[in-house]
Amino acid sequence: MTVMGELGHIDAAGLLQLLGSRRATGYLWIxxxxxxxxxxxxxxxxxxxxxxxxSLRLGRILLQRGILxxxxxxxxxxxxxxxxxxxxxxxxxxxxxxxxxxxxxxxxEEQSVAVLAKAIGARRGTFLYRxxxxxxxxxxxxxxxxxxxxxxxxxxxxxxxALRAQLPDVSAPLAPAVQIxxxxxxxxxxxxxxxxALDAGxxxxxxxxxxxxxxxxxxxxxxxxxxxxxLIVAGQGDKGxxxxxxxxxxxxxxxxxxxxxxxx
Numbered sequence: 001m002t003v004m005g006e007l008g009h010i011d012a013a014g015l016l017q018l019l020g021s022r023r024a025t026g027y028l029w030i031x032x033x034x035x036x037x038x039x040x041x042x043x044x045x046x047x048x049x050x051x052x053x054x055s056l057r058l059g060r061i062l063l064q065r066g067i068l069x070x071x072x073x074x075x076x077x078x079x080x081x082x083x084x085x086x087x088x089x090x091x092x093x094x095x096x097x098x099x100x101x102x103x104x105x106x107x108x109e110e111q112s113v114a115v116l117a118k119a120i121g122a123r124r125g126t127f128l129y130r131x132x133x134x135x136x137x138x139x140x141x142x143x144x145x146x147x148x149x150x151x152x153x154x155x156x157x158x159x160x161x162a163l164r165a166q167l168p169d170v171s172a173p174l175a176p177a178v179q180i181x182x183x184x185x186x187x188x189x190x191x192x193x194x195x196x197a198l199d200a201g202x203x204x205x206x207x208x209x210x211x212x213x214x215x216x217x218x219x220x221x222x223x224x225x226x227x228x229x230x231l232i233v234a235g236q237g238d239k240g241x242x243x244x245x246x247x248x249x250x251x252x253x254x255x256x257x258x259x260x261x262x263x264x
Contacts (some may be wrong), residue, residue, distance in 0.1 A: 004128040007032065012119040013154055015127060020044040020146060026131040032122030037115055040135050046144040048135050049112040057114055058089050061107045062099070063213040072098055109144055114216070116153035121160060156217070163220035167227075170206035173235030174198060174223075190214050190222045191231070198232065 010018075012030055016039065019028065023044035030037045038050040051057065059077070062068035076092045090108065093099045099107075119125070168174070176198050193212045202208055205223065209216055226232045 002128065002130050004126065007122060007125040007127060012037075012116070012122070012125075012127070013150065015129075016046075016116075016146075016150055019129070020150075024131065025134070026129060027133040029128045029130075030119045030122075030125060031127075032119045032125035035118055035122075037119045039116075040133075042134070044146070046112065046146045046149060049115050049144070049149075051115045051118070057111050058107060060211075060213040061110050061114075062093075064215065065107070067099055067103060067107075068093070072096075109149060112144060112149050113152045113156060116149065117156040117160070117216075120153055121157040159217050160220065163217060163224065166224050167205060167220065168234040170209070171204050173203050174205055174208070174232055175203065175235075177230055177233055188222070190218060191226060194219070194222060194226065195231070 007030070012032070015028060015030075019026075019041055021044070025042050025044075026040075028039040028041065030039070036052045038048075039046060040048040059068065059073045063070065063073065072093075076089060076096075079092070080089070087095075090099075090104050094101065094104060164170075176195055190212070193214070194208060197208055197212055202211060208223065209219060212219055214222075223232065227234065
């Protein structure tokens, strides 16, 4: 029997723990803060985690680890966008011999942590659970380390929540300072990537989180430090004051792909 409800009554972590304890097999679909997350379970264990922006997250992780080069990611994404390929990003990278199956499995686990953390940390959303439903035919799945992934996701949520308490709302405008003192110019690759993304058209913390190829807690700590040093400024939604700039809508997939092509 299909079960649905609001996340306000039970959070995503509680749902997964409940389904795990009952050794459930089925499909859990969660919509949280404008993002869709799908989780396939087999006898209580995670077998596949999906999201509306899965390819971008996997590409970011591979770039972050230095496993993939920017030109390689662009080549595969272009083939997918042009309709030449219907296979997943991971499958295409394996076929080209650019990554190993072991590396892909490790990145998929890290990706699953990031996706579940988004769902667990959401303030509002809905869920739907369909028992005895598995991944679509032809879609590869494997039993993931459910306990480790869930615990790491919960840990990430707590860390991100503590950092975001010091930052503007995710949709509040961010921009490089109009005048930056030459003595406090960016000094790390992460700072350079953030300024480059802002110059390319990213205009909020939410967009930076989606497109800059670094771990989210590292990105948030860097943004906090850059604001303290006067390298970037925030608009409406800033807990420390406003610039009188209206909030921007969250980025769509087309926006993210456009920015990705200019910043990676």
